[in-house]
Amino acid sequence: xxxxxxxxxxxxxxxxxxxxxxxxxxxxxxxxxxxxxxxxxxxxxxxxxxxxxxxxxxxxxxxxxxxxxxxxxxxxxxxxxxxxxxxxxxxxxxxxxxxxxxxxxxxxxxxxxxxxxxxxxxxxxxxxxxxxxxxxxxxxxxxxxxxxxxxxxxxxxxxxxxxxxxxxxxxxxx
Amino acid sequence: xxxxxxxxxxxxxxxxxxxxxxxxxxxxxxxxxxxxxxxxxxxxxxxxxxxxxxxxxxxxxxxxxxxxxxxxxxxxxxxxxxxxxxxxxxxxxxxxxxxxxxxxxxxxxxxxxxxxxxxxxxxxxxxxxxxxxxxxxxxxxxxxxxxxxxxxxxxxxxxxxxxxxxxxxxxxxxxxxxxxxxxxxxxxxxxxxxxxxxxxxxxxxxxxxxxxxxxxxxxxxxxxxxxxxxxxxxxxxxxxxxxxxxxxxxxxxxxxxxxxxxxxxxxxxxxxxxxxxxxxxxxxxxx
Numbered sequence: 276x277x278x279x280x281x282x283x284x285x286x287x288x289x290x291x292x293x294x295x296x297x298x299x300x301x302x303x304x305x306x307x308x309x310x311x312x313x314x315x316x317x318x319x320x321x322x323x324x325x326x327x328x329x330x331x332x333x334x335x336x337x338x339x340x341x342x343x344x345x346x347x348x349x350x351x352x353x354x355x356x357x358x359x360x361x362x363x364x365x366x367x368x369x370x371x372x373x374x375x376x377x378x379x380x381x382x383x384x385x386x387x388x389x390x391x392x393x394x395x396x397x398x399x400x401x402x403x404x405x406x407x408x409x410x411x412x413x414x415x416x417x418x419x420x421x422x423x424x425x426x427x428x429x430x431x432x433x434x435x436x437x438x439x440x441x442x443x444x445x446x447x448x449x
Numbered sequence: 450x451x452x453x454x455x456x457x458x459x460x461x462x463x464x465x466x467x468x469x470x471x472x473x474x475x476x477x478x479x480x481x482x483x484x485x486x487x488x489x490x491x492x493x494x495x496x497x498x499x500x501x502x503x504x505x506x507x508x509x510x511x512x513x514x515x516x517x518x519x520x521x522x523x524x525x526x527x528x529x530x531x532x533x534x535x536x537x538x539x540x541x542x543x544x545x546x547x548x549x550x551x552x553x554x555x556x557x558x559x560x561x562x563x564x565x566x567x568x569x570x571x572x573x574x575x576x577x578x579x580x581x582x583x584x585x586x587x588x589x590x591x592x593x594x595x596x597x598x599x600x601x602x603x604x605x606x607x608x609x610x611x612x613x614x615x616x617x618x619x620x621x622x623x624x625x626x627x628x629x630x631x632x633x634x635x636x637x638x639x640x641x642x643x644x645x646x647x648x649x650x651x652x653x654x655x656x657x658x659x660x661x662x663x664x665x666x667x668x669x670x671x672x673x674x675x676x677x678x679x680x681x682x683x684x685x686x687x688x689x690x691x692x693x694x695x696x697x698x699x700x701x702x703x704x705x706x707x708x709x710x711x712x713x714x715x716x717x718x719x720x721x722x723x724x725x726x727x728x729x730x731x732x733x734x735x736x
Contacts, residue, residue, distance in 0.1 A: 394615060409535075447483065
């Protein structure tokens with residue numbers, strides 16, 4: 276009985292540790308689930324295929340950003356970011372690398388609304404309310420940690436065969 | 450107070466104490482809630498000795514030593530990008546936002562680059578407003594759209610919303626290049642929209658014998674505003690007789706289209722371009 280209890284305890288600890296390791300390793304690899312409300316977008320109406328493409332590409336961009344800020348890599352930003360947004364993220368990552376910092380972001384979900392879709396269909400503005408857990412790491416030390424609800428104004432442009440984030444600006448409110 | 454009441458009261462007291470302590474720590478960094486892009490920021494801290502300052506925001510990740518109890522400065526260079534910043538000094542932290550500076554430049558999408566003349570709401574202009582640090586300017590700002598053709602200007606002013614303003618304008622009656630300009634603050638961008646003739650208004654042709662063929666030729670082809678339809682536009686001539694139908698596609702050249710049809714003693718000849726059908730000729734062997 277005693278041996279069984281010890282075995283059970285060891286199993287629980289092992290499974291727990293594995294689960295924690297798995298969670299730590301993969302949280303940056305999980306594509307955030309994003310649904311876009313396009314009912315109030317204008318002046319052009321958002322087509323169904325565009326709505327799906329925007330949700331898919333914006334989610335992928337967030338996944339890449341989370342990974343890039345955690346691992347201080349700029350090479351994974353390209354497919355999702357362009358222009359100002361890409362340059363600003365690259366600058367953040369360069370500074371982080373220089374100072375031995377990194378950011379860990381746990382994405383807890385997005386509430387996205389398309390508010391503008393240009394008449395010729397090449398640009399779209401989104402309002403995204405994101406729930407995140409943020410951690411600023413200096414080496415292995417947690418410098419700052421907290422949960423936050425952040426409002427983002429996002430400008431997407433149609434490039435090649437996907438939507439790319441051109442502007443990503445956090446604002447106090449919409 | 451009974452023992453039971455004390456049991457409830459003491460933890461509450463402790464919680465309240467802890468919470469006020471946390472507030473006091475947070476209040477130790479007196480940081481304004483918003484700052485304009487590019488303008489620096491000075492804030493005070495309490496305590497003594499040195500501590501590490503961290504500043505994390507869009508385009509920046511600063512780490513440096515600061516002296517507590519003295520004023521701490523963040524340079525305008527560190528705060529050029531609009532967004533949410535977190536500043537951490539020792540155990541204290543604060544969040545503030547940087548907002549855009551005034552409009553300095555415009556990204557202007559003008560569509561289409563070629564447009565048929567005399568068509569309502571066919572030219573669209575979308576202006577995205579940026580400050581000198583390339584931040585999207587979210588404050589509502591007037592944007593003037595002007596479509597100028599040979600000194601005849603159509604002007605419309607729209608107020609931006611979320612950094613974007615757009616308009617739709619009619620094309621002019623006359624074909625030719627038009628300057629489409631968007632202006633806001635110190636930013637101004639010009640695009641050229643080429644206005645071309647619309648579909649032909651009507652097509653009139655004549656026919657004459659030419660050796661063993663029939664030579665058909667249109668009058669100059671114009672749209673309903675009198676603009677010559679561009680060279681290269683396809684005009685189709687069709688001759689139908691007892692032996693069947695002959696069709697020739699010809700391009701407009703110097704304003705007119707012409708073609709040679711097989712000779713026939715009796716045929717009906719018609720002409721069309723796009724959805725516009727011209728006159729019909731009953732051909733009686735050259736009469």
